[in-house]
Each structure stands twice: as structure tokens, then as C-alpha cells.
């Protein structure tokens with residue numbers, strides 16, 4: 001096989017792909033693809049159909065049971081010092097409030113870092129916590145699920161999650177992986193949060209929450225297809241196809257799904273020609289706390305020894321520098337530096353164990369895992385429009401899609417062909433990596449620590 005010729009073919013195909021943008025349009029037009037919604041099924045069947053049309057082998061739906069969650073009514077009212085209602089939405093897996101709702105003073109925990117929670121520890125019991133989605137400029141950025149977990153631990157009876165960017169948009173997200181949270185939790189816009197903060201600064205501020213949601217056991221499906229190689233050693237290329245129920249989830253994660261589809265399209269014709277086999281997976285239920293991929297890994301533990309690398313394409317399309325974040329396994333830096341050198345493309349490389357996406361369950365099993373990234377670098381922007389109602393098709397730049405597909409395809413070609421990739425890690429090694437990145441407490445707060 002002539003790598004240079006093939007490389008040029010992949011570049012040309014990725015730049016001129018007639019499929020990639022129409023795929024994005026189709027996925028966004030279905031709707032949110034939220035777990036348990038009719039649009040989830042439309043997207044699932046669409047992806048399977050495309051996998052088949054592109055020529056993947058053994059295209060299949062991989063089912064699993066989980067706790068579905070459906071949004072109901074949500075009312076947030078400040079009742080003292082004076083009455084004022086605010087628009088609010090439930091966070092995913094918020095339980096319903098008891099009949100009549102809950103009513104309590106509001107405690108502002110700022111950004112909701114561990115330190116801020118420690119400072120207000122004694123003031124939280126029996127109260128409703130107000131917490132921002134902002135994170136400190138330096139140091140670790142705690143995830144929403146940690147901020148919620150600390151509020152629960154401190155005995156709060158309600159949680160108000162305030163977006164840190166203006167624009168009138170509440171930011172949704174899940175509270176617990178695949179199970180109901182312990183206390184009701186709602187999201188409000190920056191403006192609403194600001195108004196509540198202003199009241200708190202002046203004196204006792206009492207809020208009333210009345211939230212109705214539904215939850216019941218249901219089934220979801222991953223969509224899986226293969227490109228057999230010369231060996232059984234596997235590279236998994238995945239992204240989640242579900243979005244949040246309040247928007248199209250265009251960036252997060254219709255774009256990642258389109259990347260999986262596009263790489264499937266580009267590599268399916270190479271069946272039998274690559275050293276490693278490729279497994280393409282569109283994961284369900286990522287937005288429920290990385291639930292789907294966790295289930296996938298749990299159901300396919302025997303496969304983990306076969307997987308040389310997991311590449312997560314969650315939100316992989318963006319206008320920033322394109323590159324890869326490798327999680328905890330240092331030899332991957334040399335692998336990707338080698339690819340950058342060989343392709344003459346300045347990949348942006350970084351090291352961090354990303355816990356809140358589909359690479360993480362693979363990493364927890366010791367499988368080397370990376371995340372493709374193309375985000376602009378400003379941490380103040382946080383998720384951007386992600387997880388808000390405005391994560392819509394118009395935010396995605398078509399040119400970025402083609403460039404990301406090109407970068408992804410060139411990297412994948414070399415990863416599929418290179419002689420060796422880093423070995424699988426032992427549980428003790430994974431535990432040590434997590435502790436070295438100060439993630440043990442964070443994972444405990446989220447109910448995801450499994451090392452005792």
C-alpha cells in the first residue's frame with residue numbers, strides 16, 4: 001500500500017465530501033435525538049442505513065437497558081423578599097419535587113468549587129444552592145455533576161444551576177449517570193442567576209421550586225459497524241449521536257456523529273488492506289452521564305484486550321486548532337507527534353484525562369483513548385452554545401467540518417498502519433493516573449470512582 005497516494009485520496013475525498021454536510025442537516029432536522037425521544041430512533045436508523053450504504057461490515061444495533069427520563073413542568077419562584085418568577089428548566093435526571101414543591105432560602109456557592117462548598121458547608125443543609133457553570137481560570141474545572149454532588153453531600157434540598165454566559169439561555173446537563181438525582185435541580189440563564197444573586201446579597205432570599213418529571217426503564221441502541229483489517233487488533237472510532245432535548249445538538253454532537261459517518265465512508269473501501277481493524281460506533285445516551293459508552297464497555301469487556309486505541313470524536317468539529325487530547329498515557333504524545341511530522345500538519349496536542357465523554361469508560365478499562373478536539377481555546381466560553389437551545393445547525397461551519405474530517409482521516413490512516421501502539425494499562429496504573437490528576441475526589445462526587 002502506498003501511504004502517500006492513499007493520503008492524497010483521503011484528503012481529496014474529505015475536502016469534497018458530498019455526504020458530510022447533508023448528514024449534519026439530516027441529523028439536526030430529526031430533532032434533538034435525546035434518549036427516549038422519537039428523533040433518537042430516526043437518527044439511529046439513519047446512521048445504520050448510512051453505515052450499510054458506505055460498505056461497513058456487520059452493521060448492527062447494540063441494545064442496552066437504562067432509566068429513561070422525560071421533562072415535565074418546571075416552576076421557579078422567589079417568594080421573599082418579594083415575589084418574582086423566573087424561567088427555569090429541569091436538569092436531566094432531576095427528580096420531581098414532592099407535592100406542593102420545595103421552599104427554602106437560597107445559598108450562593110459561586111462557581112461551586114470544592115473550596116467554595118467547604119467555606120459554606122454549614123450554611124447549606126436544608127437550603128437551595130445557587131451555583132454557576134463558570135470555572136476558575138486556573139486549576140481543575142469541576143464538572144456540573146461534581147458541583148451537584150457536593151450540594152447533595154452538604155444536605156441541600158434543591159439546586160439552581162446558573163449559566164455564566166449572558167444571552168438568556170439556561171444550560172442543561174445530567175445530574176447522575178443513568179439514575180435519578182437525589183434533589184430537584186433546575187437551570188436558569190445568566191440574567192436570572194444574576195438577579196437572584198443580587199437579592200441574596202441584600203438579605204435572606206427564599207425560593208420555591210415545583211418540578212414534575214418522569215422516569216422509567218427503557219432501551220437504547222448503539223449503532224456499530226466494522227472495517228476488517230489484516231489483524232483482529234481494533235481501533236474504535238466513536239461519538240455519541242444523542243443530543244439534549246432542548247435543541248438540535250448540532251455541535252454536541254451531530255458534528256461528532258458526522259465525523260464518524262465520514263470516516264466510515266472514507267475507510268470502508270479499505271477493507272482488508274489496513275493492519276488494524278476499525279470499529280465505528282455511534283453511541284447512544286452519552287448525555288445521560290456518559291451512560292451509553294459505559295454500558296457498551298461493560299457489555300463487551302472481552303473486546304477490551306483487542307482494542308489498541310479508542311478515538312472519541314465528541315464535538316470534534318470546531319474553528320480552533322485541530323488536534324488530539326490523549327488521556328493519561330504518555331507514549332501517545334510521541335505517536336501523534338510522529339503523525340504531525342509525517343503529515344506536515346501542526347496538530348495541537350494536549351494531555352488530560354477527560355472524564356465527561358465516551359473515551360472515559362474505555363480509559364477506565366486501561367484502553368488507550370484520545371479525544372479529537374478543534375475548540376477555540378478560551379476557557380471563559382465554556383461549552384459555548386452546547387447544552388443550550390441555541391446549539392443549532394447555523395453554528396456549524398461547513399469548512400471546519402471538511403478540515404476536521406481531513407485531519408481525522410490522515411491520523412486514522414497512520415494509526416491503523418503504525419507498527420505498535422501503547423499497551424493496555426492495569427487497573428493500578430489507571431488508578432495512579434487518576435490520582436495524579438486529582439480526579440479521585442471528583443469521581444467520588446459523581447459516583448464514578450470504582451477503585452475503593
Ligand SMILES: [Zn+2]
Nearest residue numbers: 252253314315
Ligand atoms: Zn457531547
